[in-house]
Amino acid sequence: LFGYGNDYKTALKTLTTIGGSVPMPRKSVLGTWYSRFWNFTDTDYRDLVKQYKEHDFPLDIMVLDMDWHRDGWTGWSWNYKLIPDPPKLLADLHAAGLQTTLNLHPADGVGPHEDQYKAFMEKIGEPADGKTIPFDVANEKHMKALQSEVMAPLKKDGADFWWLDWQQYSQTRSIPSLTNLWWFNEFLMRDTSVGGRRGLAFSRWAGWGDHRHPIHFSGDADSGWDMLAFEVPFTSVAGNVGCFFWSHDIGGHNGPRNEESYARWCQFGATSAALRSHSERNPITDRRPWNYPKWGEDSMRISFHLRSELFPYIYTSTAQAARDTVPLNRPLYIDFPTDEASYHNAQEYLLGDDILVAPIATKGVGEGRVAHQSVHFPQGFNWFNTFTGEKFEGGTDALCAATINEFPIFAKAGVPIPMQPYTERMTSAPLSTLRLRVFPGVDGQNGESHLYEDDGDSDGYTKGASASTDLRYTRASNDIEIRVGATKGKFNGQLANRAYKIELPATQRATSATFEGKAVAVIYDAATSTNVIDIPARPINKATVVKVTVADADFQALANKAQAMRMTALTGRTFAPQAPRDLLKSAMTSGLTSDQTTEALAVVGVGMIRKNLSPTFTKGEIRDIFYAPEGILDEVPAVTTTSQSRAQIRFDGQSINLPNAILGSDNIAPTAKVTLGSIQDGYGEGGVNDLNVSGYPINGRQEWSSGKNEGSTVRLSWDTAQSINRVALFDRINLTDHIRAGVLTFSDGSTIAVGELPNDGSTPADIRFAPKTVNWVEFKVTAVSEISESVGLAEIAVFKAAK
Numbered sequence: 001l002f003g004y005g006n007d008y009k010t011a012l013k014t015l016t017t018i019g020g021s022v023p024m025p026r027k028s029v030l031g032t033w034y035s036r037f038w039n040f041t042d043t044d045y046r047d048l049v050k051q052y053k054e055h056d057f058p059l060d061i062m063v064l065d066m067d068w069h070r071d072g073w074t075g076w077s078w079n080y081k082l083i084p085d086p087p088k089l090l091a092d093l094h095a096a097g098l099q100t101t102l103n104l105h106p107a108d109g110v111g112p113h114e115d116q117y118k119a120f121m122e123k124i125g126e127p128a129d130g131k132t133i134p135f136d137v138a139n140e141k142h143m144k145a146l147q148s149e150v151m152a153p154l155k156k157d158g159a160d161f162w163w164l165d166w167q168q169y170s171q172t173r174s175i176p177s178l179t180n181l182w183w184f185n186e187f188l189m190r191d192t193s194v195g196g197r198r199g200l201a202f203s204r205w206a207g208w209g210d211h212r213h214p215i216h217f218s219g220d221a222d223s224g225w226d227m228l229a230f231e232v233p234f235t236s237v238a239g240n241v242g243c244f245f246w247s248h249d250i251g252g253h254n255g256p257r258n259e260e261s262y263a264r265w266c267q268f269g270a271t272s273a274a275l276r277s278h279s280e281r282n283p284i285t286d287r288r289p290w291n292y293p294k295w296g297e298d299s300m301r302i303s304f305h306l307r308s309e310l311f312p313y314i315y316t317s318t319a320q321a322a323r324d325t326v327p328l329n330r331p332l333y334i335d336f337p338t339d340e341a342s343y344h345n346a347q348e349y350l351l352g353d354d355i356l357v358a359p360i361a362t363k364g365v366g367e368g369r370v371a372h373q374s375v376h377f378p379q380g381f382n383w384f385n386t387f388t389g390e391k392f393e394g395g396t397d398a399l400c401a402a403t404i405n406e407f408p409i410f411a412k413a414g415v416p417i418p419m420q421p422y423t424e425r426m427t428s429a430p431l432s433t434l435r436l437r438v439f440p441g442v443d444g445q446n447g448e449s450h451l452y453e454d455d456g457d458s459d460g461y462t463k464g465a466s467a468s469t470d471l472r473y474t475r476a477s478n479d480i481e482i483r484v485g486a487t488k489g490k491f492n493g494q495l496a497n498r499a500y501k502i503e504l505p506a507t508q509r510a511t512s513a514t515f516e517g518k519a520v521a522v523i524y525d526a527a528t529s530t531n532v533i534d535i536p537a538r539p540i541n542k543a544t545v546v547k548v549t550v551a552d553a554d555f556q557a558l559a560n561k562a563q564a565m566r567m568t569a570l571t572g573r574t575f576a577p578q579a580p581r582d583l584l585k586s587a588m589t590s591g592l593t594s595d596q597t598t599e600a601l602a603v604v605g606v607g608m609i610r611k612n613l614s615p616t617f618t619k620g621e622i623r624d625i626f627y628a629p630e631g632i633l634d635e636v637p638a639v640t641t642t643s644q645s646r647a648q649i650r651f652d653g654q655s656i657n658l659p660n661a662i663l664g665s666d667n668i669a670p671t672a673k674v675t676l677g678s679i680q681d682g683y684g685e686g687g688v689n690d691l692n693v694s695g696y697p698i699n700g701r702q703e704w705s706s707g708k709n710e711g712s713t714v715r716l717s718w719d720t721a722q723s724i725n726r727v728a729l730f731d732r733i734n735l736t737d738h739i740r741a742g743v744l745t746f747s748d749g750s751t752i753a754v755g756e757l758p759n760d761g762s763t764p765a766d767i768r769f770a771p772k773t774v775n776w777v778e779f780k781v782t783a784v785s786e787i788s789e790s791v792g793l794a795e796i797a798v799f800k801a802a803k
Helices: 008-020 043-054 086-095 116-124 140-157 182-194 226-240 259-270 294-324 459-463 555-571 580-587 594-603 684-687
Strands: 033-034 061-064 101-106 161-164 275-277 349-351 356-359 371-377 383-385 389-395 396-402 409-412 416-420 434-437 446-453 465-474 477-483 496-503 512-513 523-525 530-539 544-549 607-612 623-629 639-641 646-651 654-658 673-676 713-731 739-746 751-754 765-784 792-800
Touching: 008 226, 033 182, 033 294, 043 061, 043 086, 086 140, 116 140, 140 182, 161 182, 226 259, 226 349, 259 275, 259 294, 275 294, 275 446, 294 416, 294 446, 371 389, 371 594, 371 607, 389 396, 396 555, 396 594, 396 623, 416 446, 446 512, 477 496, 477 713, 496 544, 530 544, 555 580, 555 594, 580 739, 594 607, 594 654, 673 684, 684 792, 713 739, 751 765, 765 792
Parallel strands: 033 061, 033 275, 061 101, 101 161, 434 496
Antiparallel strands: 349 356, 356 409, 371 396, 383 389, 383 409, 416 434, 446 465, 465 477, 477 544, 496 530, 512 544, 523 530, 607 623, 639 646, 646 654, 673 713, 713 765, 713 792, 739 751, 739 765
16 A cells, blocks of 8 residues: 555556556547548548548548448458448558548457458367357457457558447456456557557556556547536546546537537547547537538637647647656646645646646537636646636636637746647648747746657657757746757657747737847737747757747736627627726626626626536535626625525626526425435435436436336425425436426326426426415426437426415
8 A cells, every 4th residue: 555645646656657657649649530430431531531621620530430341330341332442541541641540349259251250260270160259358369360360451451550449248258357348458559569659549448557558538428518517527537547648529429419519529629638529320410520500610620720739738748648647637636736726626627737728618608609617727827818818826716708719728827838830730740840839927937848759659769769858938027038958869750950939928019039149030919919939940959049028918908808809709799808897887788688697797707606626526515606806896795505506796786696597595396305206226316306407427316317218207295385386397417318298297186298308407497387385296207309218307496486
């Protein structure tokens, strides 16, 4: 037993000291992927490559889902009807700068219909008489035959690695104590490392020790907002057990088409291990961004381009993860273990050392789809919004709004962020120009980072074939020095010369700049308050030092400009930059909907967030947190905590209630006895009236899941008669189980037909009626969606009639 207190980095390092190191993934898998469960032809795949280029989206990996092989879940032979010449297709994809992966469901073994059946059977010493040998990952002879006779020909055709999608059973046949998934992941790492390439096992997480087999994916997510909100902390805390490179079905594998959610998923994917878009066999959920409305396509293009530009930083952080055993996406407490707030903000994470991300996971308002997220800024540093240059002090908390074309992502002040110009092949394009973006540090600050490089594909990095370049920012008053150290180390394909582009955002126009003692030109972009200095290509083994005299921008002016932009996107009216209170006053002069009012307040940092304070975002204390920057409201707001908190605030003489919740102190459901007609194992009996509109995947015990569909019932009873006039029904938060109709029955014998419940996990069916005096009310499900498996309710609220 080893104990390290809150020294989490040392604890993680011990994990790999005992259990083996975390390998560097191939560079290509850290880029953007296109994946779809669809019967694409070879022409379709070639067209996809063209479309990505025509629509200005980067691409690095082309996934061939299970239709690459013949019919059935398990397949090892090309479907020549769809792909007549597989080697030619894969060669064309390679020539376009892409890597390829083939989907596998190997559980049914190698059947007699497979091209390599005879060779496989001969290799294991069995007659090729039409029988199928049960698949057994633990049988060494069988697996060596699979590798040499079945998989090797596919790799010869051009397959770069395998996507192990599922295996259908948990333990191996011949060694029941051996986990099938874990050992298969190990087998794939070994198979793909032949010839000096880095081993790669693209698969589900198999538990302790599987950190040796990256890259992983989380499975068949749905397209709902709650799933996105769950995946964010799920990703960062996965690193606590060694799952450092955790990818997802960006946009959701299944569920209805959710255009706005997909755009926000892409923002999350752009700042995680891989931007891997994927969807089920459904014509409306294809993840090609240009098949979405223009606002969605434009938003997604920003995310895809951001990933491309940030890739040198992401790859450097990936190397750090492998070298130092620290997750790529990690909870705040890994780096800030003594900051209590770092344990209570699982909605955000660090991407490497110097970038903080808090993805938006809620539906937006207005044409600009403005939404908000709470952000805690770790102490010891200032942080800058990389889209707008807004400055936030470390050790503070804020409510941060964002249009659909931005999201809360922040760079640590005074630290060089290594970047590259946009390229459509972010993982393979030579880094001929290194961009260094540095937001203003404090006077006297020395900020350091570095750039890591290697060939991206071979195991040469394990033998020292890599390079590192130190990057430094120093500040004395308004005198700034950016130093790019001489590159140390060598690897195959290394460039001898490189140009540099120094970017200083959130600054005023520079008064001077020099390189090697000579004045150099400075280009100032007033729209972004950024000074840019270009240094022509020069040997990388020589240090490059640029000195600039430049003052900080007016940070409040930058904040005013960003808030005016968001208010315009929210309301459709144009606002000039102005003080936050004045901006809000201008916005409130015209009729705003309740949703617009809530979001207009959030634009200037005012609002209420219901937050799970658990470090893992599940099964923790639920608390409503109110945010109000000084000087915006008329007075200190009154925040009351009932079934869901309400904040009564006054602004410009008006009284406003936030967050206009349907739950309130008049909800008597929590006082009732609950009787369920049925309940699915693992779900809580009290979840239907626990004041939490929640459930799986966040916490299954906070909802009612019936285990059945039509006929499911829930009854609320009181010992004394209650006068009621309203019932609110919240469907389960997953998007698969959906109630289409039901009936409310009351103890007085009356009934009310209920139509379809909103299938978004947060909006209730609000049923209002003339006051009734009753001892119980029962809801019965009478119709469900075709794909429902176990309907129920996330919450039911019953309201007292006013006296």
